[in-house]
Each structure stands twice: as C-alpha cells, then as structure tokens.
Amino acid sequence: MREFFFNLTWLIPIFPLLAFAIIILFTQKNQKLSHSISIGAMSLSWLIGWGVAFSAFATPHLGEHPFRLIAPWFPTGATTFNIGIWVDPLMAVTLFMVTFVCLMIFIYSIGYMGYGTEEVDPNYSRFFGYIALFACGMLGLVVSENLLTLFISWEIMGLCSYLLIGFWFQKNYPDPNKITPRQAGLKAFLVTKVGDLFLLLGILYLYNQAGSLSYADTLFNQEFLHQLAHTPALPIFGGWSAASAIAALMFGGTVGKSAQFPLHVWLPDAMEGPTPVSALIHAATMVSAGVYLVARIFPLLNVVLEVDHHNPAMSLIAFIGAFTAIFSSIIAIAQNDIKGVLAFSTISQLGYMIAALGVGAYVAGAFHLITHAFFKALLFMGSGSVIIGCHHEQDMMELGGLKNKMPRTFWTFVAGGFALSGFPIITAGFWSKDEILAHAWHEFMHQGVVSWPFFVWLLLTIAAFLTAFYTARQISLTFLGKPRSHHAEHAHETPNTMTIPLMLLAFFAITLGFVGIPEEIVGHGNNWFHHFVGHEYPATPLSIPVMLLSASLAVGGLGLGWLVYGRKPLAHGEMDPLERGMQRIKLGWLYEAMRNKFYFDELYHATFIQGSLKLAEVFYKIDNRWIIDPIVNLAGRVGVALAEFSSFLDSRFVDGAVNGTGKVVTILSRLNRIFDIRVVNALVDLVGKSTQYAGGKLRSIQTGRVQNYLMVALVTVLMALGLYLIYLS
C-alpha cells in the first residue's frame, strides 16, 4: 500500500499541469468545465498527496531511508541530470499541507471570481488555468528529488506569481502613484528574480563540488557534507567553509521568494492580485517554499555546526529572519488595507521560521511552516470574503460592524487571528511559535547574552506582542463596532463555496498544533511532529517561563488591541488612535514612516531602478555616440578617404600616364611624317581608342561608392594571397 502511493507521487504535479494545458488550449470558453477540470485535477493531486503523506507517516525510519524514484533527463559529459521524486518526512508534511490548502483555495476561487453572478470575471477560465499551473510548480517543488528540478519548479512559481498578481492587468488607478496590478506583478517577478539568481549560484557551486544535484548525493550524503564543511570556500567568502557559502547563496533565493528583508518590497504590492492568489501564493505555498528550501538544505547548515560549533551562514539567516519579523510587524500596525496588514504579517511570520532555522530549530521552523500556512490562508480567504461581502471595499477604516452580517467569516477569521497571535493552548500558532521561542531561549541560555539566539529570542518575543496587537486591531476595525461606510452597511455573507473552505481551514488552525506538543507535557514519545520530522535532532526542551511569557504576550497584545480599537469603536473619518497618541508624544513622523513602509520602495526606486535605467542609457551611448561607433565610423571614414586618395592618384598619375602615352604617340606621329600615314594613323587610332575605352572602364570602377572600393580591395587581397600561396608551393 505504501509503495503503491509512493510510486504514484510523480502524478501529483502532473494532474494540475494537464489541467492547465487543457484549460488554456481548449476549454477557455466554458467556465464551468474549466473550473471543474482545475478542481478535479487538484482533487486527484490531493487524494494521492494525502495517500503519500499518510503512507509516509506510517513508514518507520523514513527519515533514514527516504523513498526515491528517478529517470534520466539530460546528459552532460559523464554525469546525467535526473528527474525524480523524493519522499521523506519534511516532504510528507509539506505535501499534506500544500495539497489540502491548494484544494481549499481552488474551491474558494469559484465564489471569489464570481461564478454564476453578473460580476463573474471575464477571464474566469484562464484564472483556473493559471492557478493549476502554479499548483504544478509548487507540488513539483515539494516532490523534487534534486535541486535542479526544485529550481525549475521555483521558477514556474515565479512566472505564475507574475501572471496572477497582474491578472487584472488592465486595471488602472486615478492616482498615478498607486501601483497597478501589472506593475506589481512585474515588481514581484524582478525582485524575486534577484533572489533566484543567488539560489542559482548556490546550486552551481554545489554542483561544482558534488558533480550532482541529487539530494541523495549531496544533502543526504554525510561523507560529502563533512568533506564540504572542511573545504574552504572561495576567497570572496572570507574564511567560510564551502558548505556555509553554498547555504548562504541558496538562502538568497529564500530572501527573494519568502520576501525577507531587504527583498521584502514585492510582497505588499503583490496584494494587487485576486485574493485567492494572495492566500495561495503569497501566504500558504510559494512564500513558504523559501522556508522549505532552507529546511531542505538544513543538513548543509547543520554539518558546519557539528564540525565548527559555529556557522556564519546560520548567523546571517538568524539575523535576517529576526530582523524581518520585527520590522514588518511594526509596519503591519500602521496599515489600513485589510490585505496589507496580512501581507506584512506574512512577511513577519516567515521571518519567524527563517530565524528558527537560523538558530538550529529545524523542527520548530518546519512546524510553524505548516501551521502558519493553514491559518494565514484562512485569514487571507477571510479577508477576501470580507472584500466580496463589502463590494470590494478593502480599507478597514471604511469597514466595521461585520460581525453579525458575516458571522461565518467573522468566527473563522477570529480563529485564524487567534492562531496567528499565538493564543494559548487552543490554537495551532501557539504551539509552533512557542517552540521557536523556546528553542532560541534554550540556545541563548547556552551561549550567553551576547549571541544570536538572544537577539533572535528578544526580537521574536517583541514581535509576538506586536502580532497580537495588530491582529486585535484588524479584527476590531473590520468586524466590531458600527459600519463606517455604505458598503459595510450593505454587506452580505458570501456563498458556501467560500465559507466552507474557511471552516475547514479554521478546524486545522485550531487543532493542528496538537501534533507537536512538547514531550514534557504529553509524555515521552508523544510529540508526533518532532518524532516524525526531526528525531535526529534533539527536541526543544519545554521552558515554562518562555511559555508563560509568550502566552501572556499573546493575550496581552490581543487585549491591548481590543482596548484601543475594540472597546470604543472608531467613528467614520476618525483618526487612528495610535496615530493620535504617537502624534501627541511627537512621534507622528514615525507613524508616518511605518505607514509608508519605512520608505523602502522610494529608496529602491531612486537607487536601483533609476540607476539601472541610467546605466542602460550610458551603455547605449557608449555604443552609439561616445566610443565604439565613433571609432568604427572614424575607421570607415579613414578608409573612404584613403580610397578617395587612391582614386585621385589614379586619375592624376595612372590615367595621366595612359593619356600621356596616347598624346606622346600622337605627337610623335605628327612629328614623323615620314611614316606611312595610314600606319601611323591606325596606330594612333588604336591607342586612342583603347585609352578611351580603358578610361571609361576605370571610371565605372571609380564610382565613389565605398563598397566598390572595398570589393576591389578584398579581391586584390585575396588574389595576392592566392598568388603568394601558389608561389610558395
């Protein structure tokens, strides 16, 4: 039975790919058929995916003996690149999450894209085609057996992200400074592409060291890993080992895809895409793929730790993750767009996972990856439900009072929000987030205060409080109080295709944490998640103070948020109380900066974008105006001048000589009348005529056209060479 499912794994990404091809090529006109094909394919992937996942859960020692199936793809000299599948615990839990969340979002999209209503999207079918292609990319990434096919899937997702963010590409806004969907798609594509190139470099480096990109030959080959940890990296990396350098380069891909600082700027704008896309790509799957990658290459990071007890690449990862987590949670507080808050929240939570992996919390990072996908997809879909229910109003300042108008959306959103905040015991987010904090705490207890784990722990703890605060703000502004606009006044609950997926996800947002409760609480061997995913790594010990602190921060943050925004709801047009408060203590500029995302967009625009445009202009001018062409043209002119000069010499001297000869003969003939007049005359005629003839011929050669000179020159050169060769032989 296990083998049966494992052997079918390769079908998982194939079904959505076929669905994409069929929809785009044949069924675009038929909306019902298109969404049925797309959802049907995804259902098959989900069934097989869960079959594989549960078979994997039931397979003892899968971690030590992963399942592998390969076929050759293309050769390069002695080595061959393969296509294949790989089933191991990390893959299995991710597959469990991805297939289910994808299916939920596919179903939800029927309602969101307005099927059966007059607001149905004109490109409805194409949407289902694109999301199917995306699912193919994501599932391909998860089942990949090697880094090359992982990279390929990674790129397919990037392309789909572009297509789907810019799905409403005709949309323009009256405000020219507001980014349009098309620009947002392009921005996302190019910014993540920068990250992708680092990943590519990492892959190239690894390939250079290993001669293979297969997981089995590289990441799961202890001998090779140790050798790599002892190999010094290229000089540009200072004294790092090759293993650290490769991991750091690959992590660059994560920084792009998972929107980590400093490449985070694309994700907030990606919200221009339809909300199912935000839920699917920019919350649950593609952005998580970056974290998945770091978890995948974790053996590469860990081996350096084993050898050196210190890994600079991990310090880098920890720093980026922790900084991103706090940085974006600060921004999230000041956002008024319902999806904008969630976008920054996602960046922040991804930072948590990255930071976790950076301090060595492999299991905790993977755990948070899975739980977050469920509750963040839920939150995005909830916000999408609000958007549809309120006729595309997204500004939270214009919402309010939806609790009774949209009860299903409200309660599921609360479940997701509490999970995000880490509300104690009854939410999945609590258990996974707590494990990260506990691990950082544990490490910092080992390493002392002047260490990365302390930094990580401190920043993540503050960020946990901020997370709870902005979640309470969001729930209060959206659902509590009285409607602040006409749209909110007339809100209605959304159809079952949207609310049922919300409820299913809410179930997991609450319960999924129970598979990873620390052993100190549930008893030895009962922390299933740790046991399955990472039993080769030591379990994070339970830390009561940390747990109490994070629980009280979650409750405290939620409570404070409710006090500020929920207890006395805002009236229409009223200023955000936090902004008012900060202005009162002369921090209005800081709030303004938070709302403007600390001006990173403006900074990058002024430097990188403008810089590249300028540089492109300069290069073009070097080519065309300043250096290269002027030199070429000058050489050309010299050539022409030389040709003109030789033509001048020709007409003056050579022709002159010919004509002169004629004249001399004429004169001689006149002088020597003793010759037979006929003979002389005949001779003169002959010479004169031939001179005339030759002159005419020469004139046609000397047309002043450079190309003719050139031909002559060329033919002459070739003839001379030919003669020379014949002479030599």
Place this chain on the structure above:
Amino acid sequence: MSFPFLSIIVFSPIVGALIITALPKEKHSAIKTVALVSAFISMLLSIYVFFGYDQAAGGMQFEEQMQWIPSLGISYHLGTDGISLPLLLLTGVIIFCGVLISWTQDDRPKEFFAFLLVLVAGVFGVFVSLDLFLLFVFYELAVLPMYLLIGGWGWPVTREYAAMKLTLYLLVGSVIALVGVIAIYFEAGIGTFDIMRLAEVGFDTGFQYAFFLPIFVGFAVLAGLWPFHTWSPDGHVAAPTAVSMLHAGVLMKMGAYGALRVGMFILPVGAQKWLPWIVVLTVVNVVYGSMVAFAQKDFKYVIGYSSVSHMGYVAMGLTTMTVVGISGASLQMFSHGIMTGLFFAVVGLIYRQTHTRQIPELGGLARKMPFVAVAFIIGGMASMGMPGLSGFVAEFQVLAGTWQTYPVIAAISLIGIVITAAYIMKVSYKVFFGPLKAEHEGISAASVIEKFVLFIMAALLIVVGLYPSILLNVINTGVVPLVMRLR
C-alpha cells in the same frame, strides 16, 4: 563512396539559385517554389543526417573527400560531428522558415531568393568543411550575398551604412583569422589545409600563443564579441526579415563555430592561455548587451542587442573549456538561433502591418494577432531562461561550466538574466498588451504560412526545453573529445 548527403545539403541551395536565375523575373511563385524546394531538401537531409548520426561511434561521419588543389594540399573534405550537427539542423530550419516568411516578398524576388540561397549554401558549407581553405571559401560565399541583400532590400534609412559596416567587420575579421590559418599551414609543414590532420600536429607553445588570438578573435567578431559587436544590431535592424533571421540565427553561429573548430580545436594550448582573458569580454557581452537592449525604443534594436547578450553566453561557454560549458554553448547556439529567428519573424510581421517598430507607437496587438503574441512570449520566455524552454538548459549548463572555471564571472553574468527578464517583459507588455492604437484597428492576423513558421520555431523551443537530450546526446559526442584535447 557513400551517398554524398552533405554535398547535397550544401549544393541544393546553389542549384536552386541557378534555376532561379534561369527563370523569368515575373514568375514570382515559380521562383519562390524553387527556393522553397531547395531549402526543404537541405532541411530534410540535415534532419536525416542529424538522426542518422551514429552516436555510439562518435567522431566525424558522413565524410566526403576529393582532391581539389593537390599542389597546395587543398581538398574538398566534408564531414560532420556532434558540434556541427545541431548547427546544420538549425540552418536547415531557419532557411526553410526564412523562405516561407518571405513568401510575400514581391520586390525583385528573383535576385532576392537567389542571393538568399547562395548565402545559406555558404553557411552550410562552413559547418561541414573539414578543410580550412574550403571553409574560408564558403565563409566568403556567405558574407557577400549578405551585403547585397541588406543593401538592396533592407530598411532604406540605414541599409547602406549597416551593410557597409557589417561587410567591413566580417571581412576584416575573416582576414585576421585567415592570417592565422595561413600561419598554421606553413608552421605545420605537412602541406595540407585539412583540419583533422592539422589538429594532430602538436604546434609548439609559442606558436599557439601567438596565433590562437587572431584566429579566435577574427572569428569571434562574427559572433558579436564585445567590443566588435556594433555591426550586428545595425545589420540586423537594416536587414529584411528573412535575412535578419539568417543573420542572427545562423551567421553569428558561424563565428562561434569557427572560433571553436579552428581556434580551440587546432590550437588547444593557445586556448588555455587566452580564454581566461577572453571570458572577461564575454561577460561584458552578456551584461552590457542586455542593458543596451533595455535602453532601446526600436523593437528590432531590442532584439538585435538581445542577440549580442545571448551570444555572450555562447562565447562564455566556449571559454570555460569544460564539457558542461561547451555543451551549453552548443545548445545555446541552437536555442538562440531558433529563438532569435522567431523574434525577427515576429518583428517583421508587425512591421509589415503597422509600418512602425517604435515601441511607444505599438500596443494591444495581442487582440489582433493572438498567435503572434503567444509565439513571441514563448520566445521571450526562452530568452529569459524560463525552465521548460531550451534557453534554460543551455544557460544553466553554460553557467555551471563558468562557475567551475571562473566563479566571479558567472556571478556577474547573472545580472544579464535580470535585465533580460526586464526588457522582455517590458516589450511584451508594451507591444502586445495595453491599449490598442486607433490606427491599428484595421490590421489583420498572421497568415497560415506565417503561423506555421512561428509554430515550428516555438515548438522547437519547447521540445528542446523539455527533452534536451535530443540535442545533448549528439552534442556530447563532439564536445567530450574536444575537451580532452583542451586538458
């Protein structure tokens, strides 16, 4: 002697050209039919040769040899191996597509098609010549009609300048290379121009150092190596569509092929000495070419400069002297040839309908020519190195090889990938999406013939992208022994 496949591939276009000269000039469709049939014969035979090549045996196959000028050791020696086979195939496809896309050519078609066929005969000849003298004869045979075609049928604004510039560059390049070749001939002292025999002569180190550079650079001028590249965008832009396709699609590959076959194959020690320096120029090609392409407002110039950038990857792959890098370069030659052929076909179709190539004057054409838009986007994705298309595998291999030898260069060259993505996306959007200009309301979709051409090329990009082994198995048989020589 077995059936002379290669000779027929080379001479079928020449016979076609001769028949065309004999036809009356008003018989347009007869002229075109003759051109198409002769191109088709060449394509069919190159496909046959490609698949008939015995990969297990490797080496030179389909050889033909005849004395030509015995006193100088010049012979008519043809043959093909894993390096030239994909190029043969490429040339066959491009000339066939080029003739089809010129089906509407009604300005002096007799001369046009005759020159076009002579040109392609020269290109085929270069790829199958195993005699240096013969190789040069074919080389010049390809260059001269190119001059006449651009000068006579090109874009009136720049054609004289561009044709002149191109011809000068190519002739200067070939003369420089010729000097090196003559030196090889005398230094070897065995009285032969036969490449295979010259390759067995161990030239001494000083000689190799001295003469590798002129040969490599002389040929690389034709491949658009920076800073000897400015002939190529100007030439591409001025040329009529089919000539641009041939020019960027296969003529530039002649340069890279010559640099490889003559320079690196005969003078491996010189290659080891100089290639680590030349690689710096190739990365300039990649990054600078893409930047300049980004700055262009003329659609055809964008494509012209994109060729400069992509040919940089070819040259870069060659300089790595690794199996993976040179395989990548060979695949990139094929991939770029098809891709750029596709691009120029699209630009030509659009220009014929709209009479402009200025990007700001275009827009929304996908609504009028959806098939063309899809084909261009497939080509564009190949150009950006998207997986599933041929460009990805080629560039991946080139980069893998480059990383092995020059990691920093590989890293810098990646900037080109981002810029390429930026300009391809910019151009695709501006030309095919966005608002349709009022004056373009009346334009019509591509004809069946044109769609067929675009389909062939787009399909090839996909097939090679998904199943690169179809080319790489053959390429490997040629590259592996070559790299052994370079070690």
